[in-house]
Amino acid sequence: MRAAVLENGRVAVRHDFPTPSVDAGEALIRVRLAGICATDLQLLAGYKGGYQGVLGHEFVGEVVAAPGQEAWVGQRVVGELNVGCGRCELCRRGLAKHCRQRQSLGIIGRDGAFADYLALPVANLHPVPPTLSDEAAVFAEPLAAALEILEQAPISPSMRVYVVGDGRLGLLIAQVVAMTGCDLMVVGRHVHKLALLDDLGIRTQVDVDGSALERLAHLTGDVVVEATGSAAGFAAARRLVRPQGTLVLKSTFAGGKVDVDLSSLVVDEVTLVGSRCGPFEPALRLLAQGAVIVEPLIHARYDLDDCETALDHAARKGVLKVLVTP
Amino acid sequence: MRAAVLENGRVAVRHDFPTPSVDAGEALIRVRLAGICATDLQLLAGYKGGYQGVLGHEFVGEVVAAPGQEAWVGQRVVGELNVGCGRCELCRRGLAKHCRQRQSLGIIGRDGAFADYLALPVANLHPVPPTLSDEAAVFAEPLAAALEILEQAPISPSMRVYVVGDGRLGLLIAQVVAMTGCDLMVVGRHVHKLALLDDLGIRTQVDVDGSALERLAHLTGDVVVEATGSAAGFAAARRLVRPQGTLVLKSTFAGGKVDVDLSSLVVDEVTLVGSRCGPFEPALRLLAQGAVIVEPLIHARYDLDDCETALDHAARKGVLKVLVTP
Numbered sequence: 001m002r003a004a005v006l007e008n009g010r011v012a013v014r015h016d017f018p019t020p021s022v023d024a025g026e027a028l029i030r031v032r033l034a035g036i037c038a039t040d041l042q043l044l045a046g047y048k049g050g051y052q053g054v055l056g057h058e059f060v061g062e063v064v065a066a067p068g069q070e071a072w073v074g075q076r077v078v079g080e081l082n083v084g085c086g087r088c089e090l091c092r093r094g095l096a097k098h099c100r101q102r103q104s105l106g107i108i109g110r111d112g113a114f115a116d117y118l119a120l121p122v123a124n125l126h127p128v129p130p131t132l133s134d135e136a137a138v139f140a141e142p143l144a145a146a147l148e149i150l151e152q153a154p155i156s157p158s159m160r161v162y163v164v165g166d167g168r169l170g171l172l173i174a175q176v177v178a179m180t181g182c183d184l185m186v187v188g189r190h191v192h193k194l195a196l197l198d199d200l201g202i203r204t205q206v207d208v209d210g211s212a213l214e215r216l217a218h219l220t221g222d223v224v225v226e227a228t229g230s231a232a233g234f235a236a237a238r239r240l241v242r243p244q245g246t247l248v249l250k251s252t253f254a255g256g257k258v259d260v261d262l263s264s265l266v267v268d269e270v271t272l273v274g275s276r277c278g279p280f281e282p283a284l285r286l287l288a289q290g291a292v293i294v295e296p297l298i299h300a301r302y303d304l305d306d307c308e309t310a311l312d313h314a315a316r317k318g319v320l321k322v323l324v325t326p
Numbered sequence: 327m328r329a330a331v332l333e334n335g336r337v338a339v340r341h342d343f344p345t346p347s348v349d350a351g352e353a354l355i356r357v358r359l360a361g362i363c364a365t366d367l368q369l370l371a372g373y374k375g376g377y378q379g380v381l382g383h384e385f386v387g388e389v390v391a392a393p394g395q396e397a398w399v400g401q402r403v404v405g406e407l408n409v410g411c412g413r414c415e416l417c418r419r420g421l422a423k424h425c426r427q428r429q430s431l432g433i434i435g436r437d438g439a440f441a442d443y444l445a446l447p448v449a450n451l452h453p454v455p456p457t458l459s460d461e462a463a464v465f466a467e468p469l470a471a472a473l474e475i476l477e478q479a480p481i482s483p484s485m486r487v488y489v490v491g492d493g494r495l496g497l498l499i500a501q502v503v504a505m506t507g508c509d510l511m512v513v514g515r516h517v518h519k520l521a522l523l524d525d526l527g528i529r530t531q532v533d534v535d536g537s538a539l540e541r542l543a544h545l546t547g548d549v550v551v552e553a554t555g556s557a558a559g560f561a562a563a564r565r566l567v568r569p570q571g572t573l574v575l576k577s578t579f580a581g582g583k584v585d586v587d588l589s590s591l592v593v594d595e596v597t598l599v600g601s602r603c604g605p606f607e608p609a610l611r612l613l614a615q616g617a618v619i620v621e622p623l624i625h626a627r628y629d630l631d632d633c634e635t636a637l638d639h640a641a642r643k644g645v646l647k648v649l650v651t652p
Contacts (some may be wrong), residue, residue, distance in 0.1 A: 011482070090569060098569030098594060152595070176351035234588065243416060243424030252589040260586040262560065263578040268424060272598035274591035 002326065003115035004307035009046060012305050017042070020111060020119035025069045027122050029061035033134040034113040034324045036314040037142060038168065038229065042254055043107065044311065053313075055322070056113035057081045057106040060128060060137040079139040080124040080280055081105035086260050097277055114307050115324045131150065138323065139172070139294040140283045145250070146185045147286075148173040148278030150180070151242045153223055155248045157181035160219065164194040164237040165227030165251070166204075168297065170318050173250060175186060175193045175229050175292045182223075187216065190318055196296050203233050207236075216240060227251050232257045243268040250275050297321045328652065330381045330633035335372060337381060338463050346437060346445035348396045355387035355403065358438040359460040360650045362640040363468060364555065368580055369433065370637065372543045381637075382650070383432040383441030384406045386463040387627065394482050395448050404466040406606060407431035423603055440633050442652045444644065453604045465498070465620040468608045471576070472498040474604030475610075476506070479549055479572045483507035486545065490563045491553030491577070492519040492530075494623065496640040499553050499576060501618045503587060504528050507547075513542065513562070516631050516644055522622050533562075542566060553577050557584045568595040576601050599610035623647045 003017035011041045035058035043051050059078065066072040083103040084096030091099050104233055105120065106112020128137045146169065155161055159182045163174045173195050174186045186204045188194050194204035205212050213236050220242035229251030238261075239246045248271060265272065270309025286292050297320045302310035303324040314322040329343035348354045361384035363370065363608040369377050385404065392398040399452050410422030431446065432438020454463045485508045489500045490570055491516025500512045500523050510529045514520050518528035531538050539562050546568035552560055555577030564587075567573045573596060591598065612618050623646045628636035630652040640648040 020518070095569055129519070148595075152597075195566050243421055248458050249588055249592045251453070256587050257585045258588045259581050259583045260588070262575055262584045262586070262600075263582045265598065266575045266602055267600070269600045269602050271478075272591065274588075274595045276592055278596050288407045 001116035001186050002120045003111065004056070004304065004305055004324075005053065006043060006055050007052055009044070010043065011308050011311060012307055017054070019117050020235040022119045023065060025121055025123070026066070026119050027063045027069070027072055027077075027125060028065040029079070031059050031113050031115060031326045032076070033120060033138045034059040034326075036140070036322045036324065037136045038251070039107065040311065042252065042317050043230070045254065051107060051175065053106070054111035054113075054115045054118075055106050057104065058138055058141045059113035060134045060140070061113075062116070063125070066122055072122055072125065076128045076129055076137075077125040078137055078280060078284070079105070079120045079126070080277065081107065081141065082277065083110060083121055083124065101222065112316060114160065114304060114324055116304070126284060129284060131290050132284065135298060136144055136287045136294055137284070139287060139321075140280055142169055143172050143176070143283040143287065143292060143294075144278040144280045145169065146176040146235070146278065147282055148275050149173065149225060149248050149250065150176065151278065152273050153248055155182050157221055159183065159222040161185075162187060162216070162221040162224045162237070162240045163227060164224065164233050164240065166190050167227065168196075169250060170227035171196060171296070171297055171320070172226055172292065174202055175200065177225065179291065185216070187212065187240075192318065193320065196220070200211050200293060210236075213239060221245060223248065225250055229253050231255070234258055238270075240267065241270055243270070246271045246273060248273045248275050291323055292302075298323060301325060327442035327632055328403060329437065330382070330630065330650075331379065332369060333378055334382050334522050335370070337370065337634050337637060339631055342481055343380070344351060345440065345443050348391055348445045351447055351449070352392070352445050352452060353389045353395070353398055353403075353451060354391040355446065356362050356390050356437050357385050357387045357441060357652045358402070360385040360652075361464045361468070362579070362636060362648045362650065366637065367641050371580065375418070378435060380437035380439075380441045381432050382441070384464055384467045385444065386460045386466070387438035387439075387444070387462065389451070390443070397452065398448055398577065399444060402454045402463075403451040404454055404606060404610070405431070405446045405452070406465055406603065407433065407467065408603065409436060409447055409450065422492060434550070440630060440650055442630070455610060458610065458614050460619055461624060461649070462613045463610070465613065465623075465647075466606055467616060468495055468617065468627050469498050469502070469613065469620075470604040470606045470609040471495065471602065472502040472556050473608055474601050475499065475530050475551060475576065476502065477604065478601055479574055481508050481549055482508040485509065485548040487511075488513060488542070488547040488549065488550045488563070488566045489553060491564065492516050493553065496553035497522060497623055497646070498620070499551055499617065500528055501526065505617065511591070513538065513566075518644065519646065521569070526619060536562075547571060549574065551576055555579050560584055564596075564641065567596055569596070571596045572599060574599045576649075624625065624649060627651060630650045
């Protein structure tokens with residue numbers, strides 16, 4: 001089969017890649033559509049210290065084989081990316097996505113979605129409602145990640161909330177947070193990206209040089225979501241959170257380590273919440289209901305054969321979602 | 327009156343310091359006993375960028391004047407240290423301890439407790455139960471700070487919890503956390519300090535070179551409390567917290583900034599909780615009930631005239647609480 005393989009820091013599309021074999025409990029899935037995420041770009045740049053294999057973890061596909069569970073065959077599905085060992089303390093406590101021996105589709109130890117086929121345990125799959133297009137369903141994974149915020153930091157209508165960052169994930173987070181009825185402001189650097197939120201009635205603030213931040217910092221937020229993955233974004237988000245408020249970290253940081261004033265967190269009693277993968281079922285439901293708008297986020301679509309170009313395109317400044325079709 | 331005054335990085339006991347004047351709503355308090363805390367030592371070392379004035383914020387005293395509220399006169403009291411402006415958004419929301427214009431007794435803009443007298447608003451005072459000795463009551467402030475942990479991070483009997491640090495505050499935190507019935511382990515560097523907890527039936531682990539940490543890290547905790555205020559302590563605490571667990575930061579860090587792997591917080595969905603001053607009423611109640619043992623923590627007692635020597639003593643390695651008597 002064809003697959004976009006990351007090897008030694010470079011991606012190449014191979015046509016002779018072996019189709020994954022599937023054991024009992026697993027499904028072989030023909031990829032219909034996949035999405036490029038910032039994590040893919042970070043993996044290309046060496047994050048996670050050298051994942052080698054097929055990239056890609058956002059996908060919608062069709063089950064073509066599921067040994068012992070044939071009812072799945074023919075179903076259109078999306079899938080959760082983490083596969084725990086099933087035996088350790090974390091797996092037994094229902095924290096398989098944090099299993100220390102886990103595989104993560106296209107990220108750790110398991111070939112990903114930029115390919116004709118991928119394999120995942122049936123337990124990871126969620127059927128896609130028939131009314132939902134592939135172009136919307138492919139957003140299930142990042143939307144689930146955005147929804148994780150509401151699982152970890154309850155947000156009520158009386159709260160003031162900031163989202164810092166107007167990238168792929170930031171625009172999904174903004175829509176999810178707006179659903180709560182809170183007093184929301186999204187701070188970003190790109191007029192054309194924020195305009196997508198303006199169209200949805202979500203308040204935004206362009207801030208290129210930090211002058212808007214100076215003004216906003218007088219009205220600190222109960223909850224602030226950091227969705228830039230940059231040290232500057234973290235510093236801005238930290239300034240916007242009130243004492244005893246919550247700062248949700250929703251993006252990994254390319255360099256990993258950031259200089260943090262821990263004393264100020266103690267003195268201001270700020271809570272920092274790391275947030276990663278989230279629940280797929282509500283993501284699919286909200287997409288089917290049209291409660292979250294994703295189509296305007298699609299900036300380009302490439303054939304799998306052109307996956308290298310697709311990744312280059314996704315890495316360009318100001319570009320939102322780039323899709324890959326096998 | 328006499329007062330231990332911090333000026334230009336040095337403390338000197340002056341005998342000609344003006345007795346504080348008190349406005350309506352305030353009380354003039356004769357200090358009976360005061361305690362030296364790590365914050366006092368950090369202020370001496372220049373933390374907070376140059377507080378100048380009378381040091382000290384842990385005290386028990388007797389009200390000698392309270393204009394308009396004479397019922398307080400003669401009462402033995404402890405007092406909360408933060409005085410908000412009363413007008414800003416934070417004060418109006420009940421977060422006066424986080425007011426940006428706040429004074430903090432002996433820390434920011436208000437002369438402290440290493441003196442014959444101090445002044446505080448009556449609203450900050452708590453009467454001391456008659457059965458409680460001065461030597462126990464003087465621990466109300468740090469014990470309240472320890473109790474703040476349970477306000478911010480609920481701990482239940484089914485949880486595994488680590489306290490990292492066996493200093494003045496760590497030993498109070500350990501006793502407070504032990505009350506919850508959780509599976510507690512206190513990790514420290516000093517056999518003689520940890521022995522105080524062993525006597526109370528609290529499990530401890532001496533770890534001087536990190537080898538014990540290696541073993542413990544296989545049994546990560548649901549909640550970990552960092553009570554060292556050092557970068558090494560933070561690193562140890564971070565290793566001990568499980569994915570989706572909570573790391574409570576209970577000490578300010580002398581240098582302020584620490585290199586933090588924010589990406590790992592995101593991936594492991596760890597929550598960091600900054601924690602500062604806490605509730606006095608339960609602190610006084612628990613001290614009166616004998617539920618928290620403090621007397622063995624007292625290592626020395628000095629007259630106010632010898633406050634410089636007292637501070638030197640408190641700064642020595644392995645020394646716990648040093649008291650100052652005016």
